[in-house]
Amino acid sequence: MPTTTVQSTDLRRRVRQILDQVRMEREPVVVQTYDTPQAVLIPYDDFEAYQTWRDRQRKRAAWLSELQAIAEEVSERADLSDEEAQTLIDEAVQESRAS
Numbered sequence: 001m002p003t004t005t006v007q008s009t010d011l012r013r014r015v016r017q018i019l020d021q022v023r024m025e026r027e028p029v030v031v032q033t034y035d036t037p038q039a040v041l042i043p044y045d046d047f048e049a050y051q052t053w054r055d056r057q058r059k060r061a062a063w064l065s066e067l068q069a070i071a072e073e074v075s076e077r078a079d080l081s082d083e084e085a086q087t088l089i090d091e092a093v094q095e096s097r098a099s
Contacts, residue, residue, distance in 0.1 A: 005030040008038065
């Protein structure tokens with residue numbers, strides 16, 4: 001299905017008709033000014049779905065970043081000597097007893 005494109009001046013004249021087209025036919029409409037795309041009108045539930053997807057993508061990116069930091073820390077600590085590892089264990093035990 002081809003996407004409809006309207007000039008912003010045409011949108012001002014036919015706003016109700018174009019909104020009905022978007023809502024009822026579920027067809028996106030690209031709004032242009034001087035032949036340059038400026039915005040896209042889409043049905044509201046499509047917008048909500050997009051917002052949900054975008055929020056999930058942001059959470060996923062944050063989670064992946066956290067995993068990367070953990071992987072880097074684990075990689076750095078893999079080179080610890082037995083003495084350094086024991087010192088870290090002792091510090092963790094002391095902290096857990098203190099709290």
